[in-house]
Amino acid sequence: MEKVKTRPDHPPNHPLDALLRTDRIPHIWCPGCGIGTAFSSCMVAMQASGIDLNKTVMVSGIGCSGRGAGYTRLDSYHTTHGRAIPFATGMKLANPELNVVVFSGDGDLFAIGGNHFIHAARRNMDITVICVNNLIYGMTGGQAAATTPCMAKTTTTPRGNPDTPFSLPLLAFAAGATYVARWTILHTRDLTKSIEEALNRRGFSFIEVLAPCPTGYGRKNKEKSLDTLKIYQERTIIKNGAHPMDAVMDFGNSITLGKFIDQDRPTFSDRYDKICRPPIA
Numbered sequence: 001m002e003k004v005k006t007r008p009d010h011p012p013n014h015p016l017d018a019l020l021r022t023d024r025i026p027h028i029w030c031p032g033c034g035i036g037t038a039f040s041s042c043m044v045a046m047q048a049s050g051i052d053l054n055k056t057v058m059v060s061g062i063g064c065s066g067r068g069a070g071y072t073r074l075d076s077y078h079t080t081h082g083r084a085i086p087f088a089t090g091m092k093l094a095n096p097e098l099n100v101v102v103f104s105g106d107g108d109l110f111a112i113g114g115n116h117f118i119h120a121a122r123r124n125m126d127i128t129v130i131c132v133n134n135l136i137y138g139m140t141g142g143q144a145a146a147t148t149p150c151m152a153k154t155t156t157t158p159r160g161n162p163d164t165p166f167s168l169p170l171l172a173f174a175a176g177a178t179y180v181a182r183w184t185i186l187h188t189r190d191l192t193k194s195i196e197e198a199l200n201r202r203g204f205s206f207i208e209v210l211a212p213c214p215t216g217y218g219r220k221n222k223e224k225s226l227d228t229l230k231i232y233q234e235r236t237i238i239k240n241g242a243h244p245m246d247a248v249m250d251f252g253n254s255i256t257l258g259k260f261i262d263q264d265r266p267t268f269s270d271r272y273d274k275i276c277r278p279p280i281a
Contacts (some may be wrong), residue, residue: 008249014045016040016209017054018280019043019046020043020073021071021072026228027067027071029212030215031225032212032214032224033138033212033225034134034184034185035064037211038191038209038211039071042068042130043128046074046199048196049199051099052099053074054180055099056099057075057077057091057098059076059079059101059102059103059104059111060078060084060103060104061079061082061084061105062078062079062080063104063107063108063138064104064105065103065105066153070101079277081112082111082112084109085102085109086115088100088101088127089125089127092125092267099199101130102127103132104129104130104138106132106135107143109147110145110146110168111146116224117171118171118255120204121175121176123176124203124204125204125267127204128198128199129207131206131208131220132211132243133168133208134210134213134216135149136148136216136217138213138215140218141216144157144161144163146165146166148163148165149161152217154220168182169208169244169261173244173261177206178201178205178245178261178262178265179203179206179263180203180206180261181193181194181196181260182210182247182256183208183210184210184232185209185210186229186233187232190238190257191209194259197262212245232255234265235251235254237256238255238257238258239256239257240258240260241259242258243260244260271280
């Protein structure tokens, strides 16, 4: 494994150079996309968290957000579509000393990979999951996702999406996550702090990051990236400690942000070790 140099021999050109595969830059994300900001917050949080980066891995699935794993100099795994969490689970169980971070999108984590998410949360796997929610399948064709707002237009719902979207914080809480938060890419300080907290706590941590997709979502809905950012600026309300059931996401009225859940309960490894421990004679 290539060791992460937190203090390079020569001053870097950018504060994150030690964590980036600069030979793969510039990235593939579209102008106006929010994934780069979310990825940057994740990298900054990793540097500030104090965790051992030489024992840290990043796992992603398929899609625009999934490219994040390929841009970091950490050990990283670009897995099959919807299967980031099972790969992450296997790594954590095989080597409990690892810090395992899943960085992927809403389609990958909650549509194709939705069943994996709820069971990892139920088991309280000791991993951190960061979901960049851009409301659509971006890279794979602009189809409706499990988070696409009702009546929004996509390539598969040209007359409007008839389905009710998931509330990701509520779903994570109901499934058993012990840390749950939601921020937008405009709230970078809050987002970075939240990721740092999640990295330093045990249990299944989940952070939703709302980000614009001007290409896949914006074109279909005649919505420019600046329109989305204006919504994030004017219609968001921070309510730390609010119950996830009250974490509203109504783009026409208001969007609730904040850290909603931060609690302790035994992780899967804690319980597994307990039942496997030899009985005292």
